[in-house]
Amino acid sequence: MQTDGQLVVVALGGNAIQKPGEKGTATEQRANIMGACRHLASLINKGYRLVLTHGNGPQVGSILLQNEASKDQVPAMPLDICGAQSQGFIGYMFQQSLRAAMAEHGLDLPVATVVTQTLVSTDDPDFSDPSKPIGPFYSEEEALVLAREKGFVVKEDAGRGWRRVVPSPDPLGIAERDAIRQLVDAGVVVIASGGGGIPVIEEEDGTLCGIEAVIDKDLAGERLAQDVGADGLMILTDVPRVAINFGAPDERALDRMTLAEAERYAAAGHFRAGSMKPKVLAGMRFVQSRADRWSVIAGLQSAEEAVDGRAGTRIVAG
Amino acid sequence: MQTDGQLVVVALGGNAIQKPGEKGTATEQRANIMGACRHLASLINKGYRLVLTHGNGPQVGSILLQNEASKDQVPAMPLDICGAQSQGFIGYMFQQSLRAAMAEHGLDLPVATVVTQTLVSTDDPDFSDPSKPIGPFYSEEEALVLAREKGFVVKEDAGRGWRRVVPSPDPLGIAERDAIRQLVDAGVVVIASGGGGIPVIEEEDGTLCGIEAVIDKDLAGERLAQDVGADGLMILTDVPRVAINFGAPDERALDRMTLAEAERYAAAGHFRAGSMKPKVLAGMRFVQSRADRWSVIAGLQSAEEAVDGRAGTRIVAG
Numbered sequence: 042m043q044t045d046g047q048l049v050v051v052a053l054g055g056n057a058i059q060k061p062g063e064k065g066t067a068t069e070q071r072a073n074i075m076g077a078c079r080h081l082a083s084l085i086n087k088g089y090r091l092v093l094t095h096g097n098g099p100q101v102g103s104i105l106l107q108n109e110a111s112k113d114q115v116p117a118m119p120l121d122i123c124g125a126q127s128q129g130f131i132g133y134m135f136q137q138s139l140r141a142a143m144a145e146h147g148l149d150l151p152v153a154t155v156v157t158q159t160l161v162s163t164d165d166p167d168f169s170d171p172s173k174p175i176g177p178f179y180s181e182e183e184a185l186v187l188a189r190e191k192g193f194v195v196k197e198d199a200g201r202g203w204r205r206v207v208p209s210p211d212p213l214g215i216a217e218r219d220a221i222r223q224l225v226d227a228g229v230v231v232i233a234s235g236g237g238g239i240p241v242i243e244e245e246d247g248t249l250c251g252i253e254a255v256i257d258k259d260l261a262g263e264r265l266a267q268d269v270g271a272d273g274l275m276i277l278t279d280v281p282r283v284a285i286n287f288g289a290p291d292e293r294a295l296d297r298m299t300l301a302e303a304e305r306y307a308a309a310g311h312f313r314a315g316s317m318k319p320k321v322l323a324g325m326r327f328v329q330s331r332a333d334r335w336s337v338i339a340g341l342q343s344a345e346e347a348v349d350g351r352a353g354t355r356i357v358a359g
Numbered sequence: 360m361q362t363d364g365q366l367v368v369v370a371l372g373g374n375a376i377q378k379p380g381e382k383g384t385a386t387e388q389r390a391n392i393m394g395a396c397r398h399l400a401s402l403i404n405k406g407y408r409l410v411l412t413h414g415n416g417p418q419v420g421s422i423l424l425q426n427e428a429s430k431d432q433v434p435a436m437p438l439d440i441c442g443a444q445s446q447g448f449i450g451y452m453f454q455q456s457l458r459a460a461m462a463e464h465g466l467d468l469p470v471a472t473v474v475t476q477t478l479v480s481t482d483d484p485d486f487s488d489p490s491k492p493i494g495p496f497y498s499e500e501e502a503l504v505l506a507r508e509k510g511f512v513v514k515e516d517a518g519r520g521w522r523r524v525v526p527s528p529d530p531l532g533i534a535e536r537d538a539i540r541q542l543v544d545a546g547v548v549v550i551a552s553g554g555g556g557i558p559v560i561e562e563e564d565g566t567l568c569g570i571e572a573v574i575d576k577d578l579a580g581e582r583l584a585q586d587v588g589a590d591g592l593m594i595l596t597d598v599p600r601v602a603i604n605f606g607a608p609d610e611r612a613l614d615r616m617t618l619a620e621a622e623r624y625a626a627a628g629h630f631r632a633g634s635m636k637p638k639v640l641a642g643m644r645f646v647q648s649r650a651d652r653w654s655v656i657a658g659l660q661s662a663e664e665a666v667d668g669r670a671g672t673r674i675v676a677g
Contacts, residue, residue: 065433067437067440103433104444106433107428107432107433110428110433111424111425114424114425114428115383115424115425115428116384118448122448122451125447125450125452126422126448127444127447128451129444129445129446129450129474130436130443130447132447133439133443133446133474133557136474136534136535136567137559137567137568140566140567141566144566151535152535152538153473153535153538153539154473154474155471155473156451156471156472156474158451216454217454217469217470217471219469219545219547220469220470220471220545223542223545224538227537227538227541229538248455248458248459248462249454251455
């Protein structure tokens with residue numbers, strides 16, 4: 042097993058697995074994942090050790106829809122269980138594809154998915170004003186029934202209909218950190234913290250309890266990166282670099298940002314909530330945690346260049 | 360971490376998670392799993408090291424029903440992906456409950472679920488005559504449409520309607536054996552090979568490919584037990600002991616069977632296919648693999664006695 046080389050946590054967006062406009066068939070998702078895994082296998086072939094985390098937005102959305110559509114026949118499962126299902130589903134597809142992509146380089150490393158719970162606190166301010174829309178769209182009438190009968194918080198979503206909203210609290214730690222660390226240290230390519238991990242709170246007696254929330258996968262990936270002692274955090278998305286003045290005539294893509302610059306840009310509102318903002322925040326936190334750590338936000342297609350500092354936006358200490 | 364003591368693979372039936380007659384709500388399944396975990400935690404408290412595997416029949420059945428009911432809105436997923444989802448779902452619930460049950464003894468061992476693929480061969484005779492019914496019941500007309508349009512093999516099921524049948528091939532090995540072994544050796548309580556594992560075949564180039572089949576969880580648990588170097592294989596079910604002449608006036612429950620006796624009883628048709636037969640076969644294979652290994656088939660409620668040889672049916676070399 043390969044245990045030298047820098048350890049990098051790669052966070053891959055759910056849209057890299059099910060692309061916008063696709064129906065989300067198994068065939069489409071497998072093809073997308075195989076494409077992503079070719080980039081990951083190239084990184085491994087360069088000598089990097091990888092831990093992979095991934096989004097699950099489209100997949101957990103489909104599972105919620107399936108639960109909703111068949112609730113008269115099969116009891117609908119709560120959000121934490123749907124998230125666990127999506128981890129099994131996506132992790133399984135990555136296990137197979139990553140192995141196949143590594144085989145193209147003659148590499149044969151063990152790969153494993155660990156079902157991951159992420160610790161959050163109900164003191165998080167997001168619990169008092171949930172903001173993350175999930176699942177299907179409803180009419181106002183349906184939404185108000187769900188609010189009354191199930192206690193869902195519902196909000197009107199930009200003229201497209203009503204949706205359930207849940208809190209998106211800050212991740213505090215990875216419950217399976219010891220197990221994941223053991224595997225990483227043994228040279229296993231680990232897939233963990235899928236969809237940001239299943240959000241759980243720790244009761245006073247130390248037991249964990251799943252809650253109805255979602256966790257940003259980049260912020261959870263950053264916790265994971267700290268927990269496994271990674272050297273780098275690579276956030277792969279569908280734009281090549283972080284930009285300031287995004288969408289305006291003076292838009293400018295950045296090759297690198299110092300922590301001070303990133304903080305200034307974030308405070309000035311350059312990064313969109315739920316999109317680039319948590320990615321930049323995750324990168325900043327990781328670089329802040331230890332001076333020799335690096336972070337890069339890049340397009341999936343240029344992962345090989347980005348890991349060497351030749352693509353994407355690098356966040357550096359100063 | 361606790362790394363002394365005998366290593367035991369415990370195989371738990373899917374009916375211990377969703378009991379016959381229950382609707383299968385999350386609350387019901389959590390309560391059942393917590394009940395099972397109290398027994399498992401007692402074994403750990405006695406000093407045994409555990410690896411847990413479990414069935415997924417009712418859960419994957421529900422997932423298939425959900426896929427079927429919402430297929431006009433969400434593309435239905437193939438059986439391998441549904442199986443992966445059930446591993447995430449059930450593994451997650453066990454992770455939480457096992458941790459809570461251990462806490463009642465003041466134990467705090469790490470617990471992790473590994474999404475598991477199980478190797479099978481398409482040369483297996485079950486591929487030429489699939490026998491395992493899965494998913495919802497159909498009318499004859501619906502069944503024949505599915506057979507024509509999707510290539511499903513369908514059979515009439517004991518007057519209850521038509522069902523899809525899939526092969527149930529013999530498990531040949533656990534793809535994630537290295538990772539699971541690493542965790543077990545590090546003292547992690549591992550949940551693996553859920554539902555018998557996701558059935559995959561190994562292509563000539565070494566890549567794995569999911570197939571539409573199901574694997575008996577006890578036979579897969581036996582492969583797992585060999586792969587992790589277990590001392591014991593404990594198959595927990597809803598009857599207290601293995602019986603010969605089952606259901607007849609001269610029915611006799613057995614405290615122990617030698618391999619020779621077990622072979623004779625099996626050949627004489629005492630054990631029902633898909634029920635006690637694979638459990639006895641799994642126990643026999645494990646005991647045959649090394650003379651100092653033991654196997655027991657017992658009721659979940661008497662797990663604590665069975666591990667010490669005071670309940671259940673033990674299979675011994677001779």
